[in-house]
Amino acid sequence: MLDSSSSVFMNNEDDPSVRSAASGSLAEALLDQIECGLVVCSAGGRLLQCNRAARRELDAGRVVKVVDGMVRCPGGSADLAAALHDAANRQRRRLMWLGDETQRLMIVAMPIAFTGFSAPTALLMLGRRDLCSPLGLEMLSIRHGLTLAERRVLKGLVANRSASQIAAAHGVGLPTIRTQIQSVREKVGVRSIDELLLRAAQVPPVTSWYECRADA
Numbered sequence: 001m002l003d004s005s006s007s008v009f010m011n012n013e014d015d016p017s018v019r020s021a022a023s024g025s026l027a028e029a030l031l032d033q034i035e036c037g038l039v040v041c042s043a044g045g046r047l048l049q050c051n052r053a054a055r056r057e058l059d060a061g062r063v064v065k066v067v068d069g070m071v072r073c074p075g076g077s078a079d080l081a082a083a084l085h086d087a088a089n090r091q092r093r094r095l096m097w098l099g100d101e102t103q104r105l106m107i108v109a110m111p112i113a114f115t116g117f118s119a120p121t122a123l124l125m126l127g128r129r130d131l132c133s134p135l136g137l138e139m140l141s142i143r144h145g146l147t148l149a150e151r152r153v154l155k156g157l158v159a160n161r162s163a164s165q166i167a168a169a170h171g172v173g174l175p176t177i178r179t180q181i182q183s184v185r186e187k188v189g190v191r192s193i194d195e196l197l198l199r200a201a202q203v204p205p206v207t208s209w210y211e212c213r214a215d216a
Contacts, residue, residue, distance in 0.1 A: 031051040033207055034207065037124075038124070039123070043088035044085075046070055062105070071084075088122040108124070132203050133203075140188075146187060153184060164177075
């Protein structure tokens with residue numbers, strides 16, 4: 001993909017319109033590969049642009065959604081409106097913890113410098129609901145040669161399940177799960193479950209090809 005885009009730039013160096021179009025397409029493609037929701041809004045909350053991860057969150061409507069072209073919280077939130085206004089007009093950053101007891105999401109509102117819009121804009125960066133994306137977890141498992149059973153255990157730990165909960169979910173004994181957890185730690189090269197979860201959190205937030213295709 002990069003080689004193809006590079007050839008566009010090389011063969012059309014004297015055509016700014018082609019160069020600009022290729023650059024825009026490349027930027028959009030790059031953002032869609034990130035499993036982190038990015039939403040560009042006006043100071044008043046009008047949706048201007050978002051990547052695929054953000055679109056999935058907005059479509060779900062659990063904490064934020066689009067209503068008549070405006071980014072809103074289902075139950076209403078003065079915090080979101082104030083954060084967008086301050087980010088766009090006062091260049092201030094704010095971390096919010098939005099939603100109710102059953103659905104919560106951390107969201108950062110921050111200024112974004114872009115001359116393509118005529119009015120002040122803000123960027124909403126949506127927190128991840130999972131410690132590690134499904135593809136990232138699969139890549140980590142492959143990288144360290146985990147068995148299918150060990151992958152299920154790792155997935156359970158990343159989902160904040162206890163060893164007993166994982167054992168019950170898969171119909172195996174607790175000693176078996178504990179042995180598998182120890183094996184996972186040894187293969188990944190960490191000394192504790194906390195270190196294991198930290199390693200999972202360090203995997204880049206990659207989006208799978210299938211998720212991109214499903215959203216197309």
